[in-house]
Amino acid sequence: MPLLWRQKFREATVVDVIVGVIVAVAVVGALLLMSAARVVRQYERGLIFRLGRLRPGIKEPGFTMIVPGVDRMQKVNLQVVTLPVPAQEGITRDNVTVRVDAVVYFKVVHPADAIIRVEDYRFAVSQMAQTSLRSIIGKSELDDLLSNREKLNQGLELMIDSPAVEWGVTVDRVEIKDVSLPETMKRSMARQAEAQRDRRARVINADAELEASKKLAQAAEQMSETPSALQLRLLQTVASVATEKNSTLVLPFPVELLRFLETPHDGAAAHDGDGGPKGPSRETPRQPVPEVTLPPEAAVPEGPAPGAISPDDVGASGDGTDDFAAPAPEEEDLARRRSRR
Known part of the structure; x- marks a missing residue:
């Protein structure tokens, strides 16, 4: 009896061992399969x-x-990678300090080259983008950075893509995001823009004045043919001013309207006053004196006439004055005043 139990126990032990080995192999195989998958x-x-x-x-x-x-x-991930480029500070070609940041879009096209030829292709592309951005800032002017970004983006893309091809990476697109300027430069640009707008406004105003002057010249020419139109225009101006409830009303009166009130006699009298232009002379023209021919006997002999005063007799008093000279008008007036007193 004990021998039978021992035999059965040995058989059961062998079966358990075999089952355990099979289970262990299955588990190991499953683990290997899982690690290989x-x-x-x-x-x-x-x-x-x-x-x-x-x-x-x-x-x-x-x-x-x-x-x-x-x-x-x-x-290896083949998706397009969006890589922001940190802001780089540099000096442009026209000596302006700016800070420029950008963004690079690239992807891996050759996985083997991206893993074997470069240690970390993301870091390599980032450093190349920063270096190229600094180079672009130094070669460009401020106006190009602000207004001609498409050309700069193309140049920056070409500079990054050239070495990246060997790394199995291609650059799809490069965009400059922001350009930071100093405050002094911003104020200068604002003044420049304001001056340009002011100049444009003045030019437009001058063109408007020129066109208005042409229209006014045409209107003046038209009104000159009908003088009553000027009076109607004046009345319209007065009516438009009176509607504004002003306390003082200034009424311009054109001098040309006085010509309609003048008569021919008044016009002649206005020009004959003192200091004004004189009209035509109303004096009777003198008749020419007929020339009289004397006979030879009536000829006047040469020499001074009898009883005439010679020049040697002038100034006999010794003061060099003429005794027979008429008094001056001023002296006569002075004598009259003394006599009245």
């Missing part, structure tokens, strides 16, 4: 390194297997 997403590509060497071919999206402990898979 890999899933590659649609936007990724897988690279297999077997004992440190890159295996040919790239694992496509889906389920794939590797040798556990021997192979190592590295996944």
